[in-house]
Amino acid sequence: MNRRLLQIFSGSSSARAVVRSFLSLPSFCGVLLLLAGFSGCERQPPELDLAAPGQGVVSGAADPQTDHQAASLVGWERWEVHSVDGQKIGYSHVDVQAGMDGGWVCRAEDQMVLQRGGSKMTHHVLQQTTLDRDGRLLELSSTLGNGAAETVTTASPQGGQLLLQIRRSGQTTQRQIHWEKGNQGPLAVPFSLRMKPLKPGERRHMQALLPVSYQLGRYELVAEGLEPVSLLDGSSAPLLKVRCRLTIDPGTEIKTDYWVNEAGEIVKSWTPALRLTSYQTDEATATAEISMDKDFLLAAAVPLTGQLADPLHVSEVHFDVRANGVSDQNSMFAIPAAAGQRVSSLSDGQALRVSVSAGWDGEATLPDVSSADIEPNSLIDFQDSRCEAFLQQAFQKYRAEPFVAKDTADGVQKMARLVQQHIVHKDYSRGFSTAAQVAADRTGDCTEHAVLLAAMLRSQGIPARVVAGLTYVQTVDGPAMLYHMWNIAYVDQGWIALDATLGASAPASRIALVTTDLSSGNEYECLQPILSVMGQIEIEILEASE
Template identity: 30%
Template sequence: MGILLLLLLTFNGCSSEEFRKHDSLETAEADQAQVDRASEKENNQVPTGNQEVVSEKWLAHYINGQQVGYDHETQIEQSSGKEKQLLTTQTSKLQLLRDGQPFSIEAKVEELLDANGQLVSFVTSTKMSGVDLVYQGKWLEKEETLQLQILRSGQVTKTTNIADRGEDGLLGVDRSCRDQPLKPGEQRVLRVFDPVLLHWVFVYLDAQSWETTKLLKGEKRLLRVKMRHSSNLLEPGNKDGGVFRAEFWIDKEGEILKTVDATMGMTSYLVDSLEEANDTTKPPSFDLLQATLIRLNARLDRPFQTQSMVYAIELKDGKPADFFAIGGNQTLEPSADNPQKAKLTVRAVSLPINSKERESISAGEEGEPSPADSQPNDWLQSKDPKIRELAEAAKKLISPESELTEDAQLAVALEKQVYRWMTTRNYSQGFASAVEAANSRTGDCTEHAVLLAALARASGFPARVAAGLVYTEHKNRPVMAYHMWTEIWLDGRWIPFDATIGQGEIGAAHIKLAESDLAGNSPMAAFLPIVKLMQRLKIEFSENEVLYKK
């Protein structure tokens, strides 16, 4: 279920009313046709040769009682020479709304194990707005390494190796429960390969007790199991809180009949057929954007002209200091009475930076740039001719009357270039690379952020993306929405820029959770802080503690 949640986040970018005016249904409709064709092809597949279907199952996904998609899983036993192998294929499909617009997501995981249950190879693929993103891995026996390749639209963009075969493959949770059903009070630690983050992670299972459980059809007495999926390679027993937390219920044979994730509240039920799993008689009704907005208690007149703001933060569980970026223009004061509450102060960073601001905001708190902040990668192709062309053209946008330093003037011009270049604001874009955004001129906040970061690196500035929250208004109500913007290293510190606004500074209405150089195998890791906070965060502010720029 983790891959579905992170894919949902890539579609949950900007939410301003201005963006909504430019949205188009064409991409979503094209994606839906793609999904339908893939579904038809998949349902007509028949194993050939030395293959035997061992099992097949369907899962129906619901959010708030509304059906949003399904999973189809098949297990095929096949022969490779004298050795038998087990091929598991899991296809996930979701049909949702985003601010009233329909869009679809399709993800597929294929895992091949040898007779001893060891990983032989895997392929994970996603379809997002016409771009096929494929991760594939193969265990190289002679080299004793797991070779990973990333393909975008059929082209290999990166190859890397991991000297670790792991123990439980990609789909080890279901397999472990079936092979050795859990008992009440039992705890189990698995190490599985995360097809989104592209590394091995620990999964902790904690069996509770047998209880009467409501299913789609009637009730059954099932064993409840708590699951926590870590965000990185930690030693077993390290209580990091986990990225994905869920509960599932199993029968005496260890079959998982129901799962509820703690992030989006998605509930999945084991069903008997495609007809039950995919109810095509009803149009999509769950709106992802509206479900993830955080309502505020007051409205800001000029959010991007704020000089400083003080936010009251409250989490359902956890400490705010573990989730919010501290340093630079953000400071956090934990509550003495309640560890789940804190006061977050955000100050605007303006150009040029005067000496007083240099004293009050230490550049060292955020850390100096690393080599990865200046180098091209699969998502920020700063040496691509198109990127260099746009970066060079931005120099024409420099204002001769500006009092900023030359570097600051160029950075502002780069932001303005992206703001003008991106002509179509499209919610269904997903997470495109800088070159894809430059060529399509389409996207939301993620495309604006990566394109500006790439232009900045092409111009000689270290740059990275920041993920967090931004003030906006939705249906005339003040809210905080999940967002991504860019940070550029200028004057010895990180300066935030938001190319969706294009005004050269962002004010105090942006709350930063984390930053990323996007140099890793998967850009989805940039969304992990957001995943951890979803459905857990309450934010308020006092209008008396809002200071506007003069």
């Protein structure tokens, strides 16, 4: 366990479990993959000064290119190295070759390694995209290695839809998203800048598929002017500053600064919210061994003012959540209402009041229960034989104890305790395992607790979802809110929040950021609401009740 963490909450075993398990959803590493993904998708700057409307506007990468411009990408190879607070965490590599009919075949590799709680966690992505001569996506295939898990995604546009197939642990999930002819692939930003470099004062828009999460995002690039920029080797060079605003559905905006040379290549990028810096470099520098002398468990901590005397047993907490100095004050972050959570805007318009209650909630403003909350999927795979074996043993224990109806608040808390008892090995090296994998190897952190509890609940016909958000943790630097995952279950015509890392109902010392049924089979979709607040908020505890 990280020495920087205090064993709080009277040193109880359940307290140690939640401390061990925070930040275990693939949030931080997954967010870094999204931000650094495939040499040019980094984002997240300070305030964005846009050019005047209609002034210096140029079209995006979907514009037809001349043969000379299109040919300029064939044979293009690019290496990037990524670091956080000066600590190298990984690299990206892109190689472009000629395709059919003047198009291109683009191969991209992205690897990041983080130390989390003394464990080494590696994300490795191999992606191949086929583009037409105008940069439009024809097909995509991607393999994501995340600890012990491997996910294969394929995509192709057909009839105004992008059809995606996600294969994981022998199961395939299909979904589709609306797709317009001018939409771009995951390399849209670096390709657009490389093919048609921006000039000072120009602005460019494009809509593109995001890596890893495979959602659509809208980019706005604004070129400012030349400025001296420090480079990886310590030298300085005049480069064009380009500010980027990425919008992922209403309410989620992410920004970055790029510095671009005359050829349109991104030489440096900076993500202040994650303190992430990326440089163009050579293969030897990019792939050099990473010496992990920094633990990233606390790197994404949200600053917190105020303290809770007994966080595990607090029944009600009122938080004020406010934008910090890094965020764009003109773009309000979003925190949703959730089970046991009510949200309202404060009078100054720059903060939200988040009131959280423990226990059953019969008035939660959540989507109605649907078949997706009960059915198995590629992550909550309770019909897998490995999961069925666990369920058989677990319910034998359940029946051996005094009778409690399963579809009650007491019954689902009892199931949370059985999941807690089953997972005996804590391991930060994996990202997000399926319920069947967790059932078999009894290993994981809060994400594994959450998917296994969801599987157990759904196997009994009890609607269940997973929740990603923030939880209170006391560190040697003081209290902080850290990323965590838990569940909600629908019983007695209402929702109750459960934390299987505690083996009980979830206390009120939490803030939910996203609630999902995971039916898409892609856990990285959870990251979108987290991206809207990561590195951009600070929290104050106003009042708490035991």
